[in-house]
Amino acid sequence: MPTTPVQALPYPASTDAPNGPVQLQALGLAVEPKLMMVFSTATDRDAKITAPTAGMVCWLQTPGCQAFYDGSAWYNQGRQRIVANRAARDALTNRITGDTTVEADSGSPFLWDGARWRGLWPSRYLYVPAVEVTAITNEVGIVRIDIPDMGCRYSAEFTAAAIVNKSVPGDLFHIVVHNGTGNPPPSLSGLTLTVEPVESGISGLLRRAQGAIGVQNGAYAIQVNVVRTAGSGEGAVSASGLNYANATIIPSWS
Template sequence: MPNTPIWSLPYPALSDSPNVPTDMQALAEAAESAIASVDAEVAAVDEKYAPLLVNAPGCLLLKTANQSIPTGADTRIANWTTTDGYNDTVGGLAMADLLTGVVTIRETGVYDFEFRGVFGAGVPQTGRRILYITRNSAAPSASNTVAANTKVPTQDSAVGFPVLVRGRRRFTVGQTLHPVVWHNQGHDVDFRGDLFAGALQWSVQKVRA
């Protein structure tokens, strides 16, 4: 009796004598064995990664109030109103400072991070809008900028310009991450949450050791 190439499930060939009960039993036993092997692999993955997913340090900061950003100045987003979700405390130490928005890495590892918000409308729209994530300093530079994203308006907008920066990097214990905003519109611009609803969001989450 031949078998399938991947899971070795048996099936009758045209030359085999018909025997439905025997053939069905062979197929059922082979399928059960294949399922058991998959279950074992899934269990091994769960055992390896479940503790990380449950206990991994991370934080989500939200800010509902607008913040005025002066033109041409690196500005750290401050006075976050709440932190939500994730495992914000590791060894009794909070990762996030709500007053400054600074996140302190409490465990060495690889982290996902995301910072997003909206530059308010202003007419005419000129210049650039940039979000930075900086490491160990609130002043962006070639050496400490972890990630950045730039928006250059091509036309005026009545609702504003959303910008998002995200990435994945390895950080070590004690390093600090700062969400920083910059623009050169020529006058102060409000920085706020989503276009129509929602809060500013700044999140950091460990994904692996």
């Protein structure tokens, strides 16, 4: 029988002896591998297609995705979906490696790596102006950055800045950055991330403390405090309105 020029599908020629069943069977066998075949699972597919060829595609009812054969192995194709929010994304149960979602409320894209969701969004910048602080006696918080649950693992780099005006020049202060405890500011406990001294006799100069936090999963807080480290203990201090803290949030693939 001759065949079509593109997909080589057989058809009877006028000179072929009439044999409808054989000719239809030949056409069916040639067409079937080129269709979007449907199988219940990958196991069902592999049992029925024992000699796949490159370019074959199929639909797997479980986990509900398309798959293709590249000449050496079958690969499931990840799906792209838009979900309403984080809760809707977390509620997805038929996830496969390579699935991507975009949260409609935040516009943030995520990728399922087979174990967890990974953020595909670029780094984000958070900025918080300080509140004025007076009458510091030991340690008082001046500003706090609250990093929300980003929906994936992330790290952060931060910069804290403060102007400390001392009424007693000899008093010694440090700018201390802690990780937050989840309490309203000032939150004075937690791991010390970095310390920047304010020198004796110097008042009103901007001091910056920089650092980074390791990989986190969930909400986190960075608390910037002014700490008296030495001196009379009687002098007052004011924190200028120029105090601030900022952080750059970076999705993590570690």
